[in-house]
Amino acid sequence: MEGKGAGDGAKIAEGGCSEVFVWEDADKIIKLAKPNTDDEAMRREYRNTLAAWECGIPVPRPYEWLQVEGRAGIVFERIHGETLAARFMKQLQQPFVDTSELEGEDIRLTARILHAIHSQSAPTHPLSSQKESFKQNIRYTSHLTSKEKKGVMAALDRLPAKHVLCHGDPNPGNIMVRDDGSSVILDWMNATVGNPEGDLAEYIIMIRYAVLPEDLPSELRKSFTAFREAVIDTFMDEYTRLSGLTYEEVYPWIMPVAARKLSADAISEEEKGQLVSFIQQNL
Known part of the structure; x- marks a missing residue:
């Protein structure tokens, strides 16, 4: 289906793979692929979001997949609210912020949302295998040698396999809190x-x-660096309380997931360098 031009609606957001525009009225948006994202990736996001919607997970309602001026796009329900990432950045930039106050409800909310997703059995719509998806990403990266890639994939193969719905990119920029206080999780391309x-x-x-923006004051970036592990502790404390799953059980997954992330366009070379160092130390 051919749609109207993207210029007919205001651009309201942009990510590593797409741009988001108002569509038709205030209640819909269209997410259009950038050149680094092919049609099949957008079709996959549409199918995955539809599967999550049909499972009753709080996601933006997916209306249709279409083509606009040669670009693949998805029409979604428009969510009015703020991402957890935006809330965090606002708080971080307040004068005299105490970074210990950043630990709290938003972090625990992320854990609760993920636990709700993971409590779902596999949806009736077919989704990709997590391990196979990870392997495909690992093969694609140019940041590891062939020997390192084989070592990471061998470690991945040794990990136990489960069969539940997983989001694939649970960062605070993909979790929105509506104006009424309810939460929604976005971006299901990697589900x-x-x-x-x-x-x-x-x-x-x-x-x-994560490498924080350079335009933040250096003292805040240093302060957050010291606070990172407290965020992880709070997140895992809430997830363990809900599920029984511990950090020790998650740790063996960190190396293969770090290798998988090396193929992402949205993270900096500085961050990728840190991930490569971690991987090499753990092989």
Whole structure:
């Protein structure tokens, strides 16, 4: 189906793989692929979001997949609210912020949302295998040698396999809190059927290694660096309380998930360098 031009609606967001525009009215948006994202990836996101919607998970309602001016796109329900990442950055930039106050409800909310997702059995719509998806990403990266890739994939093969719905990219920028206080999780392009430990490792890596924007005051970036492990502890404390799954059980997944992230366009070379060092130390 051919749609109207993206220029007909205001651009309201942009990520590593897509741009988001208002669509038709205030209640819909369209997410359009950038050149680094192919049609099949957008079709997969549409199918995955539809599967999550049909499971009753709080996601933006997916209306249709279409083509706009040669670009693949998905029409979604528009969510009015704020991402957890935006809330965090606002708080971090307040004068005289005490970084110990950043630990709290938003971190625990992320753990609760992920536990709700992981409590679902595999949806009736077929989703990719988590381990196979990870292997495909690992093969693609140019940051590891062939020997290192084989070592990481061998470690991945030794890990137990589960069969639950996993989000694949549970970062605070993908969790929105609506104006009414309810939460919604976005961006299901990387959703798979597999192990909750993979999602938890993804979150831990992001907190532990994320490179904060250079325009933040250096003292705040240094202060957050000292606070990273407290965020991880709070997150895992809440997830363990809900599920019984511990950090020790998640830890073996951190290396293969770190290797998988090396193929991502959205993270910096500085962050990728830290991930490569971690992987090499653990092989």
